[in-house]
Amino acid sequence: MKKDLYQLYEARKAKKHATLILPDGQKLEMPMYSPALGPDVIDISSLKKVDLFTYDPGFVATASCSSGVTYIDGDRGELLYRGYPIEELAKKATFLQTCYLLYHGEMPTPAQFKTFKHTVTRHTMVTERVVDFIKGFDTGAHPMAVMIAVIGALAAFYHEWIDVKDQASRNESALRLVAKVPTIAAMSYKYSIGQPVMYPQNNYGFAENFLHMMFATPCEPYKSDKVLIDALNRIFILHADHEQNASTSTVRLAGSTNANPFACISAGIASLWGPAHGGANEAVLKMLEEIGEVENIPEYIKGVKAGVAGKRLMGFGHRVYKNFDPRANVMRDTCHQVLKHLKLHNDKTFKIALELERIALEDEYFIKRKLYPNVDFYSGIVLRAIGIPTSMFTAIFAISRTIGWVTHWNEQHKDPEFRIGRPRQLYVGDKRRKLTSTKR
Ligand code: CMC
Numbered sequence: 001m002k003k004d005l006y007q008l009y010e011a012r013k014a015k016k017h018a019t020l021i022l023p024d025g026q027k028l029e030m031p032m033y034s035p036a037l038g039p040d041v042i043d044i045s046s047l048k049k050v051d052l053f054t055y056d057p058g059f060v061a062t063a064s065c066s067s068g069v070t071y072i073d074g075d076r077g078e079l080l081y082r083g084y085p086i087e088e089l090a091k092k093a094t095f096l097q098t099c100y101l102l103y104h105g106e107m108p109t110p111a112q113f114k115t116f117k118h119t120v121t122r123h124t125m126v127t128e129r130v131v132d133f134i135k136g137f138d139t140g141a142h143p144m145a146v147m148i149a150v151i152g153a154l155a156a157f158y159h160e161w162i163d164v165k166d167q168a169s170r171n172e173s174a175l176r177l178v179a180k181v182p183t184i185a186a187m188s189y190k191y192s193i194g195q196p197v198m199y200p201q202n203n204y205g206f207a208e209n210f211l212h213m214m215f216a217t218p219c220e221p222y223k224s225d226k227v228l229i230d231a232l233n234r235i236f237i238l239h240a241d242h243e244q245n246a247s248t249s250t251v252r253l254a255g256s257t258n259a260n261p262f263a264c265i266s267a268g269i270a271s272l273w274g275p276a277h278g279g280a281n282e283a284v285l286k287m288l289e290e291i292g293e294v295e296n297i298p299e300y301i302k303g304v305k306a307g308v309a310g311k312r313l314m315g316f317g318h319r320v321y322k323n324f325d326p327r328a329n330v331m332r333d334t335c336h337q338v339l340k341h342l343k344l345h346n347d348k349t350f351k352i353a354l355e356l357e358r359i360a361l362e363d364e365y366f367i368k369r370k371l372y373p374n375v376d377f378y379s380g381i382v383l384r385a386i387g388i389p390t391s392m393f394t395a396i397f398a399i400s401r402t403i404g405w406v407t408h409w410n411e412q413h414k415d416p417e418f419r420i421g422r423p424r425q426l427y428v429g430d431k432r433r434k435l436t437s438t439k440r
Pocket of ligand 1: 242318319371
């Protein structure tokens with residue numbers, strides 16, 4: 001039996017049961033599964049036999065699927081990709097090696113990696129019709145808006161790779177997406193600032209190629225800086241996957257209808273854009289700019305604590321991490337390295353960020369609610385130091401997360417329990433009523 005199927009089979013061998021006693025005294029036995037890591041899971045699917053649903057807004061206690069890709073322990077501040085700690089991958093792997101690991105489940109051998117890298121690199125270009133399509137948008141359009149449209153439209157250009165039931169076709173479209181999303185993101189940016197688009201350079205690594213497409217012009221090449229390339233590589237690795245978060249769940253829900261991969265990833269990008277999710281890195285920078293001066297911080301914190309107009313400290317807090325975000329620890333070190341390297345450690349925005357971090361870690365309001373700086377608090381500062389415009393921050397998150405999305409989408413299609421996702425509801429609308437005639 002294949003490893004993933006075997007692991008699912010092992011986890012689903014129910015050794016324990018939970019008993020639910022209904023108000024009429026009826027007892028319902030529900031199997032409990034023990035995952036490879038993490039708390040036990042109660043299988044509530046038998047509730048449908050007695051016409052009952054569970055209610056869990058925001059899915060705080062609901063496992064929507066089984067998955068072998070990423071594991072998070074929010075209390076320990078632990079994040080594993082295919083069993084490997086994120087800290088080790090950030091230190092020892094490249095982003096493309098991490099992509100291989102996530103998609104295939106194992107670190108690549110040198111020969112496997114050579115083929116994988118060659119395939120991704122070979123697909124970085126897009127047809128000129130895609131470039132024409134980008135040119136149809138208003139200049140100044142937000143790159144995320146352009147990406148949602150263009151990536152969704154890739155099905156119109158690459159229709160031969162959208163047979164979702166065929167493994168070879170799924171692999172091909174998954175790799176095309178990993179390769180082309182950075183090109184489309186950089187082209188959207190270049191177009192928005194009125195510069196000619198830069199074509200990918202296949203002799204560069206993944207991060208370096210992206211910086212080239214962002215910053216080179218036909219008149220001047222991009223000047224390579226290893227510290228910045230390494231920092232971007234780390235940002236890509238840290239954001240590559242994160243279990244069943246909002247955008248990944250969106251991709252899975254779209255995927256459950258057998259929608260084509262380009263439509264599913266476009267749905268994921270749309271979901272990522274919100275400031276409570278991937279849009280947070282952009283929101284952090286906007287917040288730091290709004291604060292403006294270190295002296296203004298106490299007033300700002302007062303507003304956050306009073307919940308003025310739903311104001312939140314952007315880049316703080318996480319649904320799952322209630323101790324610390326392990327990605328934030330890695331990003332914090334990278335942030336200091338980059339700012340030192342660029343001699344920006346006296347930068348005003350960075351000083352405001354450090355002071356916010358200090359106050360939040362000492363303030364009772366944030367301690368009580370376990371609101372720690374998350375990865376996007378630091379990644380926004382690093383991206384700004386690299387020279388990436390704020391409007392591209394979430395696009396960079398989307399470039400990183402594409403591998404996570406396609407991995408979950410592919411895993412979902414291999415799942416023996418694959419079926420359309422169809423949540424139910426607690427109906428609170430009007431009871432049955434009669435329509436009186438509206439004819440006049
Ligand atoms: N600033 C101030 N108060 C906050 C914040 C914050 N950033 N986050 C949560 N709270 C408060 C919230 O007001 C509530 O207080 P009370 O109990 O008094 O009503 C309490 O903490 C619990 O909040 P919640 O909304 O129930 O928490 P959640 O788990 O549903 O939300 C979150 C998680 C990430 C959406 C939220 O912490 C947030 O909005 N953070 C800011 C946005 C952000 O940085 N998002 C990036 C997350 S990391 C990247 C990614 O994985 O997408």
